[in-house]
Amino acid sequence: MTEMRIRQGGCACGQLTFTARGEPKRVGLCHCMTCRKISGSPFSAFVIFAADQVTISGEFRGWSATPAVEDCFCPVCGSQVFDRDCDSEIEIRLGAFDEPNLFTPTYEAWAKRREHWLRTPDLESFAENRSAES
Known part of the structure; x- marks a missing residue:
């Protein structure tokens, strides 16, 4: 039997934590203006799990830049830990995990x-959003 x-991971202060079980649906990077502005970085790195694979503990606040996605953060330290969307998925920031090097983006x-100085070899690249089929 496969184990x-x-x-696991959480916010900077430890008040908001999560446990993700199983394998993710996909792992990616996003260079859109919303991700840039929210993170204060030139891109966001994330992993997508089905919502029923993730357990959230602690208090969080959410706000929405678009009707389909709620960005969630710790109300104590302000860490942006995850996003929830209307398709029953949860997008967890790679930096929120307790361990580094758990996932490698594929797209x-x-x-x-994308910043001209940033090289992203071996990734499937979408000029804008990836389609639901990809």
Whole structure:
């Protein structure tokens, strides 16, 4: 029998934590203006799990830049830990996991907004959003 992988993480102050079980649906980078502005970085790195694979503990606040996605953060330290969307998925920031090097992105979205100095070899690249089929 195969053992289910369990990965944990949370915010900077430890008030908001999560446990992700099993394997993710996908891992990617996003260069869109919303991700850039929210993170204060030139891109966001994330992993997508089905919502029922993730357990959240602690208090969080959410706000929405678009009707389909709620960005969630710790109300104590302000860490942006995850996003929830209307398709029953949860997008967890790679930096929120307790361990580094758990996931490797396989694609990038909004590549037309990528900083010219940033190289992302071996990634499937979408000029804007990836389609639901990909």
